Amino acid sequence: RGAIIFTNDGDFAAKLSHPSSEIEKEYLVETSYPLPEGLAARFMRGIRVEGVFYKAKSAENVNTHKMRIVLVEGKNREIRRVFSDAGASVRSLQRVRIGNLRLEKLEEGKFRELSEKEVKGLLSLCKNQESVIKALP
Template identity: 70%
Template sequence: MKNKRRSLYLHDSNSEPIRLQAYLAHCGVASRRASEKIILEGRVSVNGSVVTELGTKVTSNDKVLVDGKEISLEETKRYVLLYKPAGFVCSQSDEKGRRVALELLKDSYSERLYNVGRLDMFSSGLIIFTNDGDFAAKLSHPSAEIEKEYVVETSMPLPRSLAEDFKRGVRVEGVFYRAKDASEINSHKMRVVLIEGKNREIRRVFENSGAVIRSLTRVRIGSVSVGDLKPGEFRELTQFEIKELLNLCKN
């Protein structure tokens, strides 16, 4: 597999007490929000005792185990942009045996990476993987209002009013969906820009209008575009791109 990779090494030597969920995120276990769930499920122990309190603080001197395996702070921070092919799920593992996007990175990175946000199994396009919990938390929070741009191709001609309806707002089964921008590229293809990105938002709006989606591809996250990446390829974000993404966050 072709690997378009550029190295970026950022170091974190913080030994001050931090909240347990933040520590797990800094160790690359999962995002901070997902780490909270792991703690509440009783899967974390500190110095031999199971901890389920989210306010617990630890340092790098404490012995922290997740599911019985010791974890530690990772000095090298990774920020990887992957062009996820359709057919892969965005999770650490999948109980149904489906292919996991993270598998495309495992041969190139020893760090424990996790995805920032999601793309459904049948969608393709850009997704960021990192082991930096603060970066992931800031980008993935709804208040960040980071733009995500998609190209949607349909098997039949697009309903003529769909783009304008989506920009004004559409209610589907009691849920209100509105794109920041939407415009036709041609009779079978539309560009859609979302900020909030509710679960399966584009698919539900298109299905509600009778438009059958043939392909759905995320081509931009904030200031980072797909460029010349192809499905299955990845590269590390540059330091400039990381700063630009953080600067775009409104939270």
């Protein structure tokens, strides 16, 4: 649950979602039981699960049951797979930030339009941004 960007602009979507753009996505993960000791540090060093390598840009325990994680690539179900491999049951997973957009006082299930400034801000965060900004209308 949490922040997600819906768009009908294929170029914009491709630029944001491609791993080479290195757009940060921040998550809050809550577990049913205390977090395994050292999981945040291992996730930042990199963890191999069933032959796939997963690595967080940052991971820090918020408390005994909650961790804040920043991913850049964000492979399918990455957080759930890493936590499951560590024996941790994910109770809640929420994306709280995409690039420069932070999930704020928006009710669950609601949406809002991004401003032109927010769109340009997101695109400016993309690696190889000169080619991205030239593509703007």
